[in-house]
Amino acid sequence: MAAAAAIDVQGLCHWYGTGTMRRQVLQGVNLRVAAGEVVLLTGPSGCGKTTLLTLVGALRQVQEGSVRVLGQDLQGAGRRERQQLRRSIGMIFQGHNLLRCLTAEQNVQMGSDLLPGLSYRARRDQAREWLRAVGLGDQLNKLPHDLSGGQKQRVAIARALAARPRLLLADEPTAALDSKTGREVVELLQRLAREQGCAVLMVTHDPRILDIADRLVRMEDGQLSEAEPMGLVTSG
């Protein structure tokens, strides 16, 4: 049962700073995301959502509590173990964070290049396949500079999925997009993640996209609570 969960967080606490500047951002967070589940995380800014995301994403050292991601315990995990684990976690950022000097296709291939034992051609073909899946089959050789915001975020999704992750973490992927494009991008993200059987944990402020979630979680003052989907929509 435990192995089936993509994310299993128990009693997670996290502090920033040291001495008198020490400030607790997470206060005993418990969160469980099953494999293939799409969970949206909402809450006011500065409440610790992003911190939780970086801890689950193995980008930060766990201080207190238990974090199991894809069956691996991150408590006390070293730099190398976390880096290895990150290969199985796709990440989508507020900004697209594409490599400016690479074309759309090359950016996506940076994701599929992480897959072991595939020839260059196979990885390139996969990159093209993913770009077609996000509807950019005709923009393969464009640099990020020449793509619109929505297109860039689609490339970022394709890149995240190209490494065949079993968990996708997204931090306000629609923040830089207008509402219509944002909706399209998130729907695409949800559909592709479903097809791959990939769990999704997405931080968002955008009330229009809450309905794509299997489950909503709300964070306030470093603590999590399950939220009623409809209640949140009306309050947002």
Place this chain on the structure above:
Amino acid sequence: MIQEPLRAQPLGVQRCLVGLWQRRGIPLSLLLLTRQPVRLAVALAGISFAGILMFMQLGFRDGLFDASVTIHRLFDADLVLISPRSTSSVSMAGFPKRRLVQAMAAPEVEGITPVHWNLLLWRNPETRGTRSILTLGFEPNDPLFTDPSLAPKARLLTQKGRVLFDEQSRPEFGPVASWFKAGRTVESEIAGKRVRVAGLVGLGTSFGADGNLLTSSETFLELVPNTPPGSIEVGLIRLKPGSDPAAVAKRLQAQLPSDVTVLTKQGFIDFEQNYWRTSTSIGFIFTLGAAMGFVVGCVIVYQVLYSDVSDHLPEYATLMAMGYNLISLLGVVAREGLLLAAFGYLPAYAAGQGLYLLVRSATQLPVFMDTTRAVTVFTMIVVMCMASAGLAMRRLADADPAEIF
């Protein structure tokens, strides 16, 4: 059974190469460089500049050392006697000619040539200005240089007051060669005495002498009347074929009084080069110049790579968040350095060739692109780029994937 691993090996290597080729990823370093043409141009200009500076400085240094022995190389000799008081071609002291004759007693010795050697003032026949010229005096019937074309011309020196002028002398000595070729009788003064040019020879300038003049011992002694009788500056000794010059030199040195030094021909060349290397600051100055080029190149490459890494820090952090390890990102910077070295070396090499040609035609210095120097400069450029890349890599430690969310 024995053949099997032999057969398997090439296949293994091939498979390994194919495997490497299949495993290659996006050439990030190359794209980082080529998609920022201005930055690349700045880096390449800096590296090429450093490379050219190193090529020129090292070329001058080696060229000067080489040029200091232009004449020394020409002598038809296996052993050379000089005075121990001589320090270089520009200050040759005399020693008794008797020593050379004494050396004849050794069974290996086939022939000797006494040579007078001094820097004398030559008057430019056109401008009347004087300039110091290396003058060698010898018996016209004795062999002096290995070049056989000298012998017929040397016979012209049997007449008193005749000289052979080196047509490769610097133009400051006057248009002697062109006048002579045009059929004019060229006369001028050496040390205040009238001489006539009887012919032209091609020897080449050296570091200590801007021009050369050959004459007979008789004429030489008239030009330099205060030469002590029986004193010469250089004694050439030719050995019978098959004898060991080093062994004979050692034995002669032991037999002859200490007022002469016995050198092999190579020893004579080394003696001269050693003077310029150790007793002057030439070597130091030009090596320092090359080092300056190295440092300037380091600074430029470091600046370019450091700002490149800084500009792409969020992107490097993104790659780390995706699961790329720090080593592979350091590899990206290292490959950038290597590519810069390779791309920057080519224009430096080409410009070096061109400038060497220019230097040769302008100064007659024997500066050539030899393999050793080409490899040395390439190594220096690679070290320069890799050291700078290594320093720029420290910036990568600031790429924190946790900060990009």
